[in-house]
Amino acid sequence: MFSMPPANGSKPAAPAAGAAPSAAPGAADVVKDSSDRAFMADVIEASRDVPVIVDFWAPWCGPCKQLGPIIEKVVRAAKGAVRLVKIDTDANPMIASQLRVQSIPAVYAFFQGRPVDGFMGALPESQVKAFVDKLVALAKQAGVGGGAGDLLEEAFAQAKELMEGGDLQGALDLYSQIMQAEPENAQAYAGIIRCLIAAGDLENAKQMLAQAPEAIAKDKELANVRAALDVAEQAANAGPIPELMEKVAHDPNDHASRFDLAMALFAAGKREAAVDELLEIFKRDRTWNEDGARKQLVKFFEAFGQTDPLTVKTRRRLSTMMFS
Numbered sequence: 001m002f003s004m005p006p007a008n009g010s011k012p013a014a015p016a017a018g019a020a021p022s023a024a025p026g027a028a029d030v031v032k033d034s035s036d037r038a039f040m041a042d043v044i045e046a047s048r049d050v051p052v053i054v055d056f057w058a059p060w061c062g063p064c065k066q067l068g069p070i071i072e073k074v075v076r077a078a079k080g081a082v083r084l085v086k087i088d089t090d091a092n093p094m095i096a097s098q099l100r101v102q103s104i105p106a107v108y109a110f111f112q113g114r115p116v117d118g119f120m121g122a123l124p125e126s127q128v129k130a131f132v133d134k135l136v137a138l139a140k141q142a143g144v145g146g147g148a149g150d151l152l153e154e155a156f157a158q159a160k161e162l163m164e165g166g167d168l169q170g171a172l173d174l175y176s177q178i179m180q181a182e183p184e185n186a187q188a189y190a191g192i193i194r195c196l197i198a199a200g201d202l203e204n205a206k207q208m209l210a211q212a213p214e215a216i217a218k219d220k221e222l223a224n225v226r227a228a229l230d231v232a233e234q235a236a237n238a239g240p241i242p243e244l245m246e247k248v249a250h251d252p253n254d255h256a257s258r259f260d261l262a263m264a265l266f267a268a269g270k271r272e273a274a275v276d277e278l279l280e281i282f283k284r285d286r287t288w289n290e291d292g293a294r295k296q297l298v299k300f301f302e303a304f305g306q307t308d309p310l311t312v313k314t315r316r317r318l319s320t321m322m323f324s
Contacts, residue, residue: 031072031084036094042085047110051082051135056099056106058090063122064105070125071107074132081136082109109135112142133158134170141177159191168195186219193225197232198269205229227302231266238264248277255281255288259296266300275300275314283321294318 034042034054043052055071057064068086075084089096089104099108099115109117109131116138119131137158155174163171175191182188189212196205206229212222238244244261247254262277278300281293297318301311 030075030078030080030082032086034085034087034092036087036092039085039087039095043110044113046083046085048113050080051109051111051116051139053082053084053132053135054108054110055084055086056089056096056101056104056108057086058088058104060090061104067105067107067122067128070123070128074125074128077129078132078136081139082132107131111135111138130162130165130167130170134162134173137174138177141174141181156187156191163191163195163198168199171195184213184215186216186221189213189216190219190221190225194228197225197228202229202232202236205232224302224305227299228304231263231299231303235263235267238267241265241268253284255285255293259289259292262296271300271304271310275310279314279317279321282318286321 032042043054046052053071053075055064055068057068072084075082087095089101096106099106103120105122106120107118108115117131117135119127123131137155141155155178159171159174159178162168162174172192172195175188175195178185178188179192189208193205193208196202196208209222209226209229216222238260241261241264244257244264247257248261251257258277258281262274262281265271265274265277275297278293278297281288282297286294297314301308301315304311
């Protein structure tokens with residue numbers, strides 16, 4: 001859901017010479033300057049085919065000069081998947097006033113004739129790229145370019161990337177958009193639950209899993225996410241990582257502490273480190289706690305998904321240990 005960026009109430013600094021960088025030659029198709037009069041054509045109408053980002057700036061605005069080159073670079077790198085329209089609020093105050101822009105730089109994204117996202121202030125390139133990537137994925141999921149199957153696959157890949165990058169809200173938005181189009185898509189439903197688990201909202205994750213539509217309740221995606229929830233609940237009781245690491249360093253054969261460390265690492269999102277600790281237990285004493293390390297690894301595999309790269313890699317390492 002689009003959330004209008006809050007005004008920070010800052011007052012303009014003294015005017016400075018120069019203006020924000022304009023589009024480079026040859027980029028007029030994806031980066032252009034616009035005006036109040038041309039806003040309808042350049043933004044509203046154009047956004048019916050492709051997402052259009054509007055950058056509100058002014059010549060006196062220092063942060064605008066920082067953001068301008070970054071957002072232009074990222075938009076050009078998208079190679080036409082999005083467009084950028086730049087509006088000088090000093091010369092064109094009407095649209096900015098209508099959108100209640102009170103502080104700049106202010107960036108709004110429009111798609112299919114309406115605002116869908118936005119932010120305020122100068123962001124680093126990584127965050128600008130994530131912002132643009134979400135728009136590209138939104139457009140693809142809506143069917144702009146490519147086949148529906150390919151677009152859905154790309155949307156899932158983008159959602160996974162956002163989630164792994166820590167943008168849980170962005171991933172949740174994408175999964176929710178897929179669910180709107182396909183209410184019984186098991187992968188998207190599971191994706192939403194995974195976002196809740198990653199956010200530590202285990203109660204809502206459990207509730208959503210229990211309320212899964214009958215048509216997908218027994219799908220393998222839901223089975224995997226159920227395993228992920230079980231592991232997350234188990235990991236929630238693990239002790240502080242520094243304390244557990246100290247115990248293991250003092251006694252490398254303290255397998256109970258190492259097991260707890262693996263669970264604490266899992267809870268902190270450090271999946272590979274968690275796997276390494278369980279493999280270390282198995283290496284030192286594979287029979288410990290009735291084969292507890294291997295059994296927990298199997299639970300991890302179910303939680304990650306059988307085709308997850310870490311699952312495949314760890315299975316290979318475990319097999320090597322078992323038959324060495």
